[in-house]
Amino acid sequence: MIEIAKEAALFAGEYLKERFTQQLIPDLESHNDVKLPEDKESERRIMEIIHRHFPSHTIYSEEAGLVNREDEYLWIVDPLDGTNNYFIGYPYFSVSIALQHKGDIVLGVVYNPIANQMFWAEKGKGSYLNGKRLAVSSRTELVKAVGSYIRGRDTMTKEHELAVTRPYMLQTKRLLRTIAPALDWCLLAHGWIDYIVMERSGIMDVAAGILIAREAGAKVTDWQGQPYQHQPFDSREFPSLIASSGPLHEQIRQMLIEE
Structure with a gap:
């Protein structure tokens, strides 16, 4: 499942990277938020891959809401985390995908397409960036x-x-x-x-x-x-x-x- 999550994040992230330098036209813009068609296309790509491999799984995503199928597995998706950054050309955004199994988060993937950073973790197995194991800082000051x-x-x-x-x-x-x-x-x-x-x-x-x-x-x-x-x-x-x-x-x- 972690490999499918990475595949979905890469598929969506490469699209977002291609569109990043283009003239973006929002579907909706308010005083503190913006909605882009790129959000929806990224979401479509992620859902396509997840449902191709796991057709019975439920997905909750920002644009589509809850696509309810079965309760045991629930994918929690943010197809474009940092939409406001993306809209103004600030290269700090990601694709975020998590999987909840029987009420517990068991895996997570966060992909930064601009820096080609693939972060991931499985519960009890550590977390990684592009294959390198991660550890928090030891700063005390x-x-x-x-x-x-x-x-x-x-x-x-x-x-x-x-x-x-x-x-x-x-x-x-x-x-x-x-x-x-x-x-x-x-x-x-x-x-x-x-x-x-x-x-x-x-x-x-x-x-x-x-x-x-x-x-x-x-x-x-x-x-x-x-x-x-x-x-x-x-x-x-x-x-x-x-x-x-x-x-x-x-x-x-x-x-x-x-x-």
Whole structure:
């Protein structure tokens, strides 16, 4: 199944790479989001491959919603994670594919077609980038730590976002706001960044990335410090999480401003 997920990610990713430098015409553009026909074509390619090999499996994807067939296997797909980046010509986006089996995420693939980076993980088997095993960083100094802030669409005001992120901007080396969550989790897995603060992002954006990060040794908790346990799929909500390489986790969590 992991090889089929990689095949689907490559098939979609190569299309997105071809279209990336073209003049893109959105189907819909709002103050904080954009919908592109490239999203739909990437999704079509992924679903074609998954259903060719696994015709009875259910798929949940951003554009098509829930294509319900059987409950035991559920593919969670973001055909273009980082659509806003893609639209403005910023080369930081990916294809994200995860598989849930009987309520548990068992594999994840995140493919960055611009950099030819194929991240993947299977539960209990570690995580990899282009065949090289990944491990989180061992950084212990907060002032040298680099992190990323992820939030869902329309989940809070800009004032709230500024309040939550201000301590991290002031007390750590750098806080990224990349608007491509799946790849951010992969940066954590590789040790390129040291922490993630995530506020109510959608499951399709992060399901694969969380598994990849955890298989690389990342510590993941909710904002109250309880270990993250994946719950069976629910498209309506997803918890706010803190993730880190480990040594700085409690310091990062204590910097949160609770409402």
